[in-house]
Amino acid sequence: xxxxxLANFYGPRSGGLRTALHNWGRxxxxxxxxxxxxxxxxxxxxxxxxxxxxxxxxxxxxxxxTGGYRVVNPRRVADVVRGLRPDVLEVSDRLTLxxxxxxxxxxxxxxxxxxxxRLDRLLGQFAPRRLATGWADVANRRMARNYDAxxxxxxxxxxxxxxxxxxxxxxxxxxxxxALFHPGKHDQGMRDSYAxxxxxxxxxxxxxxxxxxxxxxxxxxxxxxxEGHDTRLVIAGDGPRREAxxxxxxxxxxxxxxxxxxxxxxxxxxxSADVSLAPGPxxxxxxxxxxxxxxxxxxxxxxSSALAEIITPGCGALASNRGPAxxxxxxxxxxxxxxxxxxxxxxxxxxxxWAESVDGMLAVLEGRR
Numbered sequence: 001x002x003x004x005x006l007a008n009f010y011g012p013r014s015g016g017l018r019t020a021l022h023n024w025g026r027x028x029x030x031x032x033x034x035x036x037x038x039x040x041x042x043x044x045x046x047x048x049x050x051x052x053x054x055x056x057x058x059x060x061x062x063x064x065x066t067g068g069y070r071v072v073n074p075r076r077v078a079d080v081v082r083g084l085r086p087d088v089l090e091v092s093d094r095l096t097l098x099x100x101x102x103x104x105x106x107x108x109x110x111x112x113x114x115x116x117x118r119l120d121r122l123l124g125q126f127a128p129r130r131l132a133t134g135w136a137d138v139a140n141r142r143m144a145r146n147y148d149a150x151x152x153x154x155x156x157x158x159x160x161x162x163x164x165x166x167x168x169x170x171x172x173x174x175x176x177x178x179a180l181f182h183p184g185k186h187d188q189g190m191r192d193s194y195a196x197x198x199x200x201x202x203x204x205x206x207x208x209x210x211x212x213x214x215x216x217x218x219x220x221x222x223x224x225x226x227e228g229h230d231t232r233l234v235i236a237g238d239g240p241r242r243e244a245x246x247x248x249x250x251x252x253x254x255x256x257x258x259x260x261x262x263x264x265x266x267x268x269x270x271x272s273a274d275v276s277l278a279p280g281p282x283x284x285x286x287x288x289x290x291x292x293x294x295x296x297x298x299x300x301x302x303x304s305s306a307l308a309e310i311i312t313p314g315c316g317a318l319a320s321n322r323g324p325a326x327x328x329x330x331x332x333x334x335x336x337x338x339x340x341x342x343x344x345x346x347x348x349x350x351x352x353x354w355a356e357s358v359d360g361m362l363a364v365l366e367g368r369r
Contacts, residue, residue, distance in 0.1 A: 002034045003365060004086035006077060006100060008060075008093045010039040012068040013259060015207065016287040017092060017116055020174055024090075026051030027358030028365075038080050040072035056080055067207070067239045071096050078103060088365045092116055094143065101146030112149045112364055120160050121282040125211070137164050144168060149364050156306035157284040170364050175354030176290040180263060183296030183346055185271040194255060194272075195232040200224075200334060202231055203273035203297070205266070205288045206280075208239030213302070216279035218249045219323035220330060225252070229331070233277075236260050236269060270295035275333055281305055281321050294349035296342035300329045310352075314344035 005025060011018040025035045029052040037053055040060030049055050058080065060072035074097055081089070081100075088110040091100050094117070104111035120136035127135070137160070144150050144166040152158040153174050161169045195201040204217040214235065221233045231253065235245070238259040246256060260266045270276065276292035276299045283289075283305040292299050293315055301307035303318035311318055314336065317329040333341060363369040 001087045001366065002036070002085070003028050003088055003090060004081055004084050005035065005037045005090045006081070006093065006097050007037070007039050007091075008071045008096045009069050012041075012070075013261065016174075016285065019287055020114075020116070021092060022049065022051075022053070023175065023177075023354045024358055024361055025049070025053040027354060028362065029053055031358070031362065033362075036084055036086075038077055040070035042070075065240045067209070074099060088112065090114065090361075090365060091147075094119060094139075098143050098146075101143065101148075105146060105148075110365070110367060111147045112151060113143060113147045114151045114153075115157055115161070115284070116153070117284055118157060118160055118282055136160055140164055140166070148367070149369075151361070151364055153285045154306040154309050156309060170360075170369055172360035172364065173352055173357060174285050174287060174290070175352050175357040176287065176294045176349055178294055178350060178353060181267050181270060181291045181294035181349070183271055183342055185264070185267045185295060187268040187272050190268050191272040194234050196230070198230055199253075200229060200231040200330075201272065201274045202233045202277060202330065203236065203269065203275070203292070204233065204277045204279075205236040205270070205292070206278075208235070208237050208241045208245055210241065211280055211282055212239075213279040213281060213321070214241065214245050215248060216321070216323055216326055217277040218245065218252065218254060220277065220326045221249075221252050221254060223323055223327040224330065227327070227331075234269070234273070236266070267291070267295060270297055273297050274338075275300055275316075275330055277326070277330070278302065278305070278307055279321070279326060283307060286310075290349055290352055293345040296346045298333050298336075298341045298345045300326060300333060310348070312344075312348055314341065315348040316345065 028035045035053045037055045041057035043059050045057045058072045058076050060070040063069050089104045090112050092114045101111045120133050123132035149168050224231045233254045236257045270292045278289040278301040281302045281304045289299045299316040319325040319329040
Protein backbone atom coordinates (compact mmCIF):
# COMPACT_ATOMS: atom_id res chain seq x y z
CA UNK A 1 0.00 0.00 0.00
CA UNK A 2 1.28 3.47 -0.86
CA UNK A 3 0.59 5.81 2.05
CA UNK A 4 1.01 9.56 1.56
CA UNK A 5 1.20 11.63 4.75
CA LEU A 6 0.41 15.35 4.50
CA ALA A 7 1.14 18.03 7.09
CA ASN A 8 1.59 21.75 7.49
CA PHE A 9 2.80 23.30 10.79
CA TYR A 10 5.50 20.61 10.75
CA GLY A 11 8.13 21.58 13.30
CA PRO A 12 11.43 22.57 11.66
CA ARG A 13 13.43 20.77 14.38
CA SER A 14 11.05 19.02 16.76
CA GLY A 15 7.47 18.86 18.01
CA GLY A 16 4.80 16.30 18.74
CA LEU A 17 3.40 16.32 15.20
CA ARG A 18 6.83 15.73 13.67
CA THR A 19 7.57 12.94 16.15
CA ALA A 20 4.25 11.21 15.50
CA LEU A 21 4.57 11.39 11.71
CA HIS A 22 8.13 10.05 11.75
CA ASN A 23 7.30 7.15 14.06
CA TRP A 24 4.13 6.21 12.20
CA GLY A 25 5.87 6.46 8.84
CA ARG A 26 8.82 4.34 9.94
CA UNK A 27 6.40 1.77 11.37
CA UNK A 28 4.38 1.60 8.14
CA UNK A 29 7.59 1.16 6.15
CA UNK A 30 8.84 -1.61 8.44
CA UNK A 31 5.56 -3.44 7.80
CA UNK A 32 6.13 -3.38 4.07
CA UNK A 33 4.25 -0.26 2.95
CA UNK A 34 5.58 2.53 0.76
CA UNK A 35 5.45 5.86 2.62
CA UNK A 36 5.85 9.41 1.34
CA UNK A 37 5.69 12.38 3.71
CA UNK A 38 4.88 15.79 2.17
CA UNK A 39 5.72 18.82 4.33
CA UNK A 40 6.66 22.51 4.09
CA UNK A 41 10.24 23.73 4.37
CA UNK A 42 12.76 26.35 3.37
CA UNK A 43 13.28 24.96 -0.15
CA UNK A 44 12.06 22.20 -2.47
CA UNK A 45 13.84 18.94 -1.71
CA UNK A 46 13.52 15.17 -1.41
CA UNK A 47 15.31 12.85 0.99
CA UNK A 48 14.93 9.38 2.45
CA UNK A 49 14.53 9.44 6.24
CA UNK A 50 15.82 6.71 8.57
CA UNK A 51 13.40 3.83 8.22
CA UNK A 52 12.83 4.28 4.50
CA UNK A 53 10.26 7.10 4.37
CA UNK A 54 10.63 9.50 1.44
CA UNK A 55 10.18 13.08 2.64
CA UNK A 56 9.13 15.53 -0.04
CA UNK A 57 9.57 19.15 1.04
CA UNK A 58 7.99 22.08 -0.73
CA UNK A 59 9.19 25.65 -0.19
CA UNK A 60 6.80 27.64 1.96
CA UNK A 61 6.81 31.00 3.76
CA UNK A 62 7.44 31.26 7.49
CA UNK A 63 4.46 32.16 9.67
CA UNK A 64 5.44 35.27 11.68
CA UNK A 65 5.92 34.91 15.44
CA THR A 66 5.80 31.10 15.41
CA GLY A 67 9.48 30.27 15.68
CA GLY A 68 9.91 28.95 12.16
CA TYR A 69 6.68 27.11 11.33
CA ARG A 70 5.69 27.17 7.66
CA VAL A 71 2.56 26.58 5.59
CA VAL A 72 2.78 25.39 1.98
CA ASN A 73 0.06 26.33 -0.49
CA PRO A 74 -2.46 23.43 -0.78
CA ARG A 75 -2.31 23.70 -4.57
CA ARG A 76 1.39 22.89 -4.52
CA VAL A 77 0.66 19.94 -2.23
CA ALA A 78 -2.06 18.73 -4.65
CA ASP A 79 0.43 18.87 -7.53
CA VAL A 80 2.76 16.58 -5.59
CA VAL A 81 0.08 14.17 -4.40
CA ARG A 82 -1.48 13.86 -7.85
CA GLY A 83 1.79 12.50 -9.21
CA LEU A 84 2.27 10.10 -6.28
CA ARG A 85 -1.01 8.22 -6.94
CA PRO A 86 -1.56 7.18 -3.29
CA ASP A 87 -3.70 4.30 -2.09
CA VAL A 88 -4.54 6.27 1.05
CA LEU A 89 -4.01 9.82 2.32
CA GLU A 90 -3.19 10.52 5.97
CA VAL A 91 -3.74 14.23 6.64
CA SER A 92 -2.40 15.82 9.84
CA ASP A 93 -3.81 19.30 9.34
CA ARG A 94 -7.37 20.40 10.07
CA LEU A 95 -6.93 23.95 8.80
CA THR A 96 -4.96 24.57 5.62
CA LEU A 97 -5.08 21.00 4.21
CA UNK A 98 -8.56 19.98 5.37
CA UNK A 99 -9.85 20.07 1.77
CA UNK A 100 -7.91 16.93 0.85
CA UNK A 101 -10.73 14.75 2.16
CA UNK A 102 -12.97 15.90 -0.70
CA UNK A 103 -10.01 15.82 -3.10
CA UNK A 104 -9.38 12.16 -2.25
CA UNK A 105 -13.07 11.21 -2.37
CA UNK A 106 -13.42 12.63 -5.88
CA UNK A 107 -10.56 10.37 -7.00
CA UNK A 108 -11.63 7.21 -5.19
CA UNK A 109 -8.75 7.41 -2.69
CA UNK A 110 -9.26 6.50 0.97
CA UNK A 111 -8.58 9.44 3.30
CA UNK A 112 -7.90 9.71 7.03
CA UNK A 113 -7.56 12.95 8.99
CA UNK A 114 -5.72 13.03 12.32
CA UNK A 115 -6.93 15.57 14.89
CA UNK A 116 -3.81 16.70 16.73
CA UNK A 117 -5.61 19.58 18.46
CA ARG A 118 -9.04 20.58 19.75
CA LEU A 119 -10.57 23.09 17.34
CA ASP A 120 -13.13 24.25 19.92
CA ARG A 121 -10.34 24.91 22.45
CA LEU A 122 -8.24 26.70 19.82
CA LEU A 123 -11.11 28.97 18.82
CA GLY A 124 -12.02 29.42 22.48
CA GLN A 125 -8.81 31.38 22.99
CA PHE A 126 -10.20 34.12 20.74
CA ALA A 127 -14.00 33.92 21.09
CA PRO A 128 -16.63 33.24 23.79
CA ARG A 129 -16.91 29.54 24.59
CA ARG A 130 -20.43 29.03 23.19
CA LEU A 131 -19.56 30.77 19.94
CA ALA A 132 -16.28 28.88 19.60
CA THR A 133 -18.06 25.56 20.16
CA GLY A 134 -20.66 26.38 17.52
CA TRP A 135 -18.04 27.32 14.94
CA ALA A 136 -16.03 24.19 15.71
CA ASP A 137 -19.10 21.94 15.39
CA VAL A 138 -19.94 23.33 11.95
CA ALA A 139 -16.35 22.90 10.73
CA ASN A 140 -15.98 19.44 12.26
CA ARG A 141 -19.23 18.12 10.74
CA ARG A 142 -18.11 19.22 7.29
CA MET A 143 -14.65 17.74 7.72
CA ALA A 144 -15.88 14.43 9.14
CA ARG A 145 -18.25 14.04 6.16
CA ASN A 146 -15.41 14.56 3.71
CA TYR A 147 -13.02 11.98 5.19
CA ASP A 148 -13.41 8.23 5.43
CA ALA A 149 -12.06 8.28 8.99
CA UNK A 150 -11.21 10.75 11.75
CA UNK A 151 -8.47 9.75 14.21
CA UNK A 152 -8.01 11.22 17.70
CA UNK A 153 -5.26 10.22 20.10
CA UNK A 154 -7.22 10.57 23.37
CA UNK A 155 -10.79 10.67 24.63
CA UNK A 156 -10.21 14.36 25.38
CA UNK A 157 -9.37 15.03 21.73
CA UNK A 158 -12.39 12.94 20.67
CA UNK A 159 -14.94 14.92 22.68
CA UNK A 160 -15.69 17.49 19.97
CA UNK A 161 -16.40 14.70 17.46
CA UNK A 162 -18.45 12.69 19.93
CA UNK A 163 -20.52 15.84 20.47
CA UNK A 164 -21.45 15.97 16.76
CA UNK A 165 -21.97 12.18 16.68
CA UNK A 166 -19.33 11.54 14.01
CA UNK A 167 -19.78 7.90 12.98
CA UNK A 168 -16.27 7.53 11.51
CA UNK A 169 -14.31 8.44 14.67
CA UNK A 170 -11.41 6.24 15.82
CA UNK A 171 -9.09 6.53 18.82
CA UNK A 172 -5.41 5.66 18.35
CA UNK A 173 -3.06 6.65 21.21
CA UNK A 174 0.44 7.87 20.41
CA UNK A 175 3.52 6.09 21.69
CA UNK A 176 6.91 6.77 23.23
CA UNK A 177 10.40 5.46 22.55
CA UNK A 178 10.79 3.30 25.65
CA ALA A 179 14.41 2.44 24.87
CA LEU A 180 15.60 6.02 24.41
CA PHE A 181 13.61 7.52 27.28
CA HIS A 182 14.51 5.30 30.21
CA PRO A 183 15.31 5.74 33.94
CA GLY A 184 18.74 4.29 33.21
CA LYS A 185 19.61 7.52 31.38
CA HIS A 186 19.85 9.34 34.73
CA ASP A 187 23.05 11.42 34.68
CA GLN A 188 24.26 12.59 38.08
CA GLY A 189 26.78 14.94 36.51
CA MET A 190 24.03 16.60 34.49
CA ARG A 191 21.84 16.89 37.54
CA ASP A 192 24.67 18.44 39.56
CA SER A 193 25.22 21.01 36.81
CA TYR A 194 21.63 22.24 37.13
CA ALA A 195 20.74 21.79 40.80
CA UNK A 196 22.48 21.51 44.14
CA UNK A 197 22.36 18.31 46.24
CA UNK A 198 19.47 19.61 48.38
CA UNK A 199 17.57 21.37 45.60
CA UNK A 200 14.44 20.05 43.93
CA UNK A 201 15.04 19.87 40.20
CA UNK A 202 11.92 20.80 38.19
CA UNK A 203 11.79 20.57 34.39
CA UNK A 204 9.56 22.17 31.77
CA UNK A 205 10.27 20.81 28.31
CA UNK A 206 8.48 22.11 25.24
CA UNK A 207 7.84 24.91 22.85
CA UNK A 208 7.88 28.40 24.37
CA UNK A 209 4.54 29.56 23.00
CA UNK A 210 1.32 30.95 24.43
CA UNK A 211 -0.68 27.73 24.52
CA UNK A 212 1.98 25.91 26.58
CA UNK A 213 1.49 28.26 29.57
CA UNK A 214 5.18 28.23 30.51
CA UNK A 215 4.44 31.21 32.81
CA UNK A 216 2.70 28.84 35.19
CA UNK A 217 5.84 26.74 35.57
CA UNK A 218 7.82 29.88 36.43
CA UNK A 219 5.15 30.94 38.93
CA UNK A 220 5.42 27.53 40.62
CA UNK A 221 9.08 28.24 41.42
CA UNK A 222 8.22 31.65 42.84
CA UNK A 223 5.51 30.16 45.08
CA UNK A 224 7.66 27.25 46.27
CA UNK A 225 10.52 29.63 47.06
CA UNK A 226 8.17 31.74 49.18
CA GLU A 227 7.18 28.63 51.11
CA GLY A 228 10.81 27.86 51.84
CA HIS A 229 11.34 25.08 49.30
CA ASP A 230 14.72 25.16 47.59
CA THR A 231 13.82 24.52 43.96
CA ARG A 232 15.45 24.96 40.59
CA LEU A 233 13.56 25.05 37.28
CA VAL A 234 15.12 24.18 33.94
CA ILE A 235 13.16 25.21 30.84
CA ALA A 236 14.23 23.23 27.78
CA GLY A 237 12.99 24.49 24.43
CA ASP A 238 12.67 27.58 22.31
CA GLY A 239 9.90 29.64 20.80
CA PRO A 240 8.44 33.09 20.24
CA ARG A 241 7.92 33.86 23.94
CA ARG A 242 11.44 33.14 25.12
CA GLU A 243 12.45 36.75 25.91
CA ALA A 244 9.15 37.50 27.66
CA UNK A 245 9.53 34.37 29.77
CA UNK A 246 13.12 35.25 30.64
CA UNK A 247 11.89 38.61 31.85
CA UNK A 248 9.23 36.94 34.00
CA UNK A 249 11.82 34.59 35.51
CA UNK A 250 14.31 37.33 36.37
CA UNK A 251 15.61 36.91 39.92
CA UNK A 252 14.36 33.32 40.21
CA UNK A 253 16.39 30.08 40.05
CA UNK A 254 15.29 29.39 36.47
CA UNK A 255 17.62 28.30 33.68
CA UNK A 256 16.78 28.34 29.96
CA UNK A 257 18.70 25.73 27.95
CA UNK A 258 17.33 26.68 24.53
CA UNK A 259 16.47 23.99 22.02
CA UNK A 260 18.17 20.63 22.68
CA UNK A 261 18.72 18.77 19.41
CA UNK A 262 20.52 15.76 20.93
CA UNK A 263 17.79 13.26 21.85
CA UNK A 264 20.14 11.31 24.12
CA UNK A 265 20.93 14.49 26.06
CA UNK A 266 17.22 15.24 26.29
CA UNK A 267 16.51 11.74 27.59
CA UNK A 268 19.16 12.22 30.28
CA UNK A 269 17.64 15.56 31.24
CA UNK A 270 14.22 13.95 31.72
CA UNK A 271 15.69 11.08 33.73
CA SER A 272 17.71 13.43 35.96
CA ALA A 273 14.85 15.74 37.03
CA ASP A 274 12.61 15.25 40.06
CA VAL A 275 9.36 16.42 38.47
CA SER A 276 8.28 17.56 35.00
CA LEU A 277 5.67 20.28 34.54
CA ALA A 278 3.04 20.26 31.77
CA PRO A 279 0.71 23.20 32.48
CA GLY A 280 -0.76 23.55 28.96
CA PRO A 281 -4.56 23.44 29.45
CA UNK A 282 -5.42 22.31 25.90
CA UNK A 283 -2.91 19.51 25.27
CA UNK A 284 -4.49 16.66 23.29
CA UNK A 285 -1.69 14.23 24.21
CA UNK A 286 1.65 15.91 25.13
CA UNK A 287 4.45 13.60 24.03
CA UNK A 288 7.02 15.38 26.20
CA UNK A 289 5.03 14.38 29.29
CA UNK A 290 5.01 10.77 28.13
CA UNK A 291 8.76 10.93 27.48
CA UNK A 292 9.22 12.17 31.04
CA UNK A 293 7.20 9.26 32.43
CA UNK A 294 9.22 6.81 30.32
CA UNK A 295 12.39 8.30 31.83
CA UNK A 296 10.98 7.64 35.31
CA UNK A 297 10.14 11.24 36.16
CA UNK A 298 6.60 12.03 37.36
CA UNK A 299 4.54 14.76 35.74
CA UNK A 300 2.34 17.51 37.18
CA UNK A 301 -0.16 18.53 34.51
CA UNK A 302 -3.26 20.59 33.85
CA UNK A 303 -6.41 18.72 34.79
CA SER A 304 -8.22 20.32 31.82
CA SER A 305 -5.91 18.65 29.28
CA ALA A 306 -5.75 15.12 27.85
CA LEU A 307 -3.09 14.30 30.43
CA ALA A 308 -5.96 13.75 32.86
CA GLU A 309 -6.34 10.40 31.03
CA ILE A 310 -2.65 9.54 31.27
CA ILE A 311 -1.48 10.71 34.69
CA THR A 312 -2.46 8.20 37.37
CA PRO A 313 -1.88 8.28 41.14
CA GLY A 314 1.76 7.66 41.89
CA CYS A 315 3.20 8.75 38.52
CA GLY A 316 2.30 12.41 38.96
CA ALA A 317 -0.59 14.72 39.78
CA LEU A 318 -3.22 16.91 38.15
CA ALA A 319 -3.91 20.51 39.10
CA SER A 320 -6.33 23.27 38.22
CA ASN A 321 -4.99 26.03 35.98
CA ARG A 322 -3.65 28.23 38.77
CA GLY A 323 -0.12 28.66 40.05
CA PRO A 324 -0.90 27.80 43.71
CA ALA A 325 -2.62 24.57 42.69
CA UNK A 326 0.40 23.55 40.61
CA UNK A 327 2.79 24.36 43.44
CA UNK A 328 0.72 22.27 45.85
CA UNK A 329 0.64 19.38 43.38
CA UNK A 330 4.42 19.50 42.93
CA UNK A 331 4.89 19.39 46.71
CA UNK A 332 2.58 16.37 47.00
CA UNK A 333 4.46 14.45 44.30
CA UNK A 334 7.82 15.19 45.91
CA UNK A 335 6.55 13.68 49.16
CA UNK A 336 6.33 10.29 47.42
CA UNK A 337 9.59 8.31 47.88
CA UNK A 338 11.80 8.79 44.83
CA UNK A 339 12.08 5.11 43.94
CA UNK A 340 8.31 4.65 44.21
CA UNK A 341 7.37 7.60 42.02
CA UNK A 342 10.01 6.76 39.41
CA UNK A 343 8.91 3.14 39.15
CA UNK A 344 5.26 4.19 38.88
CA UNK A 345 6.05 6.72 36.14
CA UNK A 346 7.93 4.13 34.09
CA UNK A 347 5.19 1.54 34.46
CA UNK A 348 2.59 3.99 33.18
CA UNK A 349 4.69 4.91 30.13
CA UNK A 350 5.01 1.24 29.22
CA UNK A 351 1.30 1.26 28.35
CA UNK A 352 2.16 3.43 25.31
CA UNK A 353 4.35 1.83 22.66
CA TRP A 354 4.87 3.01 19.09
CA ALA A 355 4.32 -0.51 17.72
CA GLU A 356 0.77 -0.54 19.10
CA SER A 357 0.15 2.97 17.78
CA VAL A 358 1.33 1.99 14.29
CA ASP A 359 -0.88 -1.12 14.32
CA GLY A 360 -3.87 1.02 15.28
CA MET A 361 -3.20 3.56 12.53
CA LEU A 362 -2.75 0.86 9.89
CA ALA A 363 -6.07 -0.70 10.88
CA VAL A 364 -7.74 2.67 10.18
CA LEU A 365 -5.77 3.39 7.01
CA GLU A 366 -6.65 -0.03 5.60
CA GLY A 367 -10.32 0.29 6.59
CA ARG A 368 -10.20 -2.60 9.05
CA ARG A 369 -11.63 -0.44 11.86
